[in-house]
Amino acid sequence: MSEVSVQTADFDVGVEIEALSSGDVGAGAVASFVGLVRADKLAEGQAGEGVTAMTLEHYPGMTESALAGIVVEARRRWDLRRVRVIHRVGRLLPGERIVFVGVASSHRGDAFAACEFIMDYLKTQAPFWKKEETPDGGRWVDARESDDVAARRWEAVPGGKAT
Amino acid sequence: MSEVSVQTADFDVGVEIEALSSGDVGAGAVASFVGLVRADKLAEGQAGEGVTAMTLEHYPGMTESALAGIVVEARRRWDLRRVRVIHRVGRLLPGERIVFVGVASSHRGDAFAACEFIMDYLKTQAPFWKKEETPDGGRWVDARESDDVAARRWEAVPGGKAT
Amino acid sequence: MSLKVLYFAGLREAVGVSAENIDLPAGIATVGELRKFLGVRHEALTTAKNLRAAVNQKMVGHDAPVAEGDEVAFFPPVTGG
Amino acid sequence: MSLKVLYFAGLREAVGVSAENIDLPAGIATVGELRKFLGVRHEALTTAKNLRAAVNQKMVGHDAPVAEGDEVAFFPPVTGG
Numbered sequence A, B: 001m002s003e004v005s006v007q008t009a010d011f012d013v014g015v016e017i018e019a020l021s022s023g024d025v026g027a028g029a030v031a032s033f034v035g036l037v038r039a040d041k042l043a044e045g046q047a048g049e050g051v052t053a054m055t056l057e058h059y060p061g062m063t064e065s066a067l068a069g070i071v072v073e074a075r076r077r078w079d080l081r082r083v084r085v086i087h088r089v090g091r092l093l094p095g096e097r098i099v100f101v102g103v104a105s106s107h108r109g110d111a112f113a114a115c116e117f118i119m120d121y122l123k124t125q126a127p128f129w130k131k132e133e134t135p136d137g138g139r140w141v142d143a144r145e146s147d148d149v150a151a152r153r154w155e156a157v158p159g160g161k162a163t
Numbered sequence C, D: 001m002s003l004k005v006l007y008f009a010g011l012r013e014a015v016g017v018s019a020e021n022i023d024l025p026a027g028i029a030t031v032g033e034l035r036k037f038l039g040v041r042h043e044a045l046t047t048a049k050n051l052r053a054a055v056n057q058k059m060v061g062h063d064a065p066v067a068e069g070d071e072v073a074f075f076p077p078v079t080g081g
Helices: A013-021 A062-077 A108-125 A145-156 B013-021 B039-043 B062-077 B108-125 B145-156 C009-015 C031-039 C043-047 D009-015 D031-039 D043-047
Strands: A004-007 A029-036 A053-058 A080-088 A090-092 A097-105 A128-134 A137-140 B004-007 B029-036 B053-058 B080-088 B090-092 B097-105 B128-134 B137-140 C002-007 C019-023 C052-055 C058-060 C071-075 D002-007 D019-023 D052-055 D058-060 D071-075
Touching: A004 A062, A013 A029, A013 A080, A013 A097, A013 B013, A013 B029, A029 A108, A029 B013, A029 B108, A053 A080, A062 A080, A062 A108, A062 C058, A080 A108, A097 A108, A108 A145, A108 B029, A108 B108, A128 C009, B004 B062, B013 B029, B013 B080, B013 B097, B029 B108, B053 B080, B062 B080, B062 B108, B062 D058, B080 B108, B097 B108, B108 B145, B128 D009, C002 C009, C002 C031, C009 C043, C009 C071, C031 C043, C031 C052, C031 C071, D002 D009, D002 D031, D009 D043, D009 D071, D031 D043, D031 D052, D031 D071
Parallel strands: A004 A080, B004 B080, C002 C071, D002 D071
Antiparallel strands: A029 A097, A029 B029, A053 A090, A053 A128, A080 A097, A128 A137, B029 B097, B053 B090, B053 B128, B080 B097, B128 B137, C002 C019, C052 C058, C052 C071, D002 D019, D052 D058, D052 D071
């Protein structure tokens, strides 16, 4: 199976996590993350504008290579076994899954760090853009400064695989 | 559903992760961890001793309250929504799931931190003990210094909920 | 020099074009110079804040070189995940 | 003073008992003193390294007090997860 998928379809979290360790005698730790469309976040918009859906645009081709590059960098930093990244595109409703990142490793420290690293880099390096739907029309989501901060903190952890 | 379970039965990771966000409009991030019985770890034992299974002993009553206490501490430190901890006891074979920790939050930073914190404290504070089975008999697993180190690093992050 | 230029998200909507093939005059050697040149016909390229760019599907700074046949993309800061 | 004492894992096997009710003589007021007293009959309590203890199902240090009716447990460092 490919490590990286960009797709409109939903994914099965249980199946994905199972596949990260199935048949791998050394996979003692699987860390994973699921990101969902928040309904309350949507409601944080301009007063009176209930947001009913979100559409994810992306840059076909670059998206996949950007995600694959982030996984390569994670493998350079930590001792990983299987890794899986899925990002959906197209129109999504509140509560729907957007993104899955799963990392298997021998030890939990590497699995946790790599999983969070991949999410932080995905947020700032992978070419996806969210547009919210409101009764008055669409609204592009602004990038968050906190995402840049989250990604930058890994620059201080440049390499050196954990033992 | 209870936040903490200690049980002999296996669990369904997909169902547990789904339950952490289902119907909760504010759950935008679900971080989770699955720990499994490693076959290669088992093989790290004394030469010639293939390990075929592992038995988890625990301290009934204290186990549940220790896990619940760790969750309380995680909630004090981070802004969390649903949390779920499952730990199996009894006899387990290589590749079988041992532990599940899942944390839902509005933001991924809190979900990741709390999930890893719960695992680190579980490893050093919850009364479980592993015994490996070998052809020559049983062997209790020694505690790892690295687990104490992992738990201690949270002492430098005493409180202050992330924004 | 001939290039393919792509626009995404809010910038795509403001420019009104998602992709175009451009014949460049001499003297345009970097992403920043290309942006300035294209800004004459697409005002949003001049006014957009924090505009990001990619050359051949790799994120680059505005001082990165552009060459014949490159695929250059301009877009706002990404917001996936 | 009467107490319930529990042993777990390798210590339980070495002691040969998982639980016992103990009547203590006067002068035993802490976990450490209880451990020393019980070590006379259970050698493993004296020789075990890094022995941990809990009183009424809460992990405590060896200077923690013990009182009538307490449930006191001794065990090796935990290895779950």
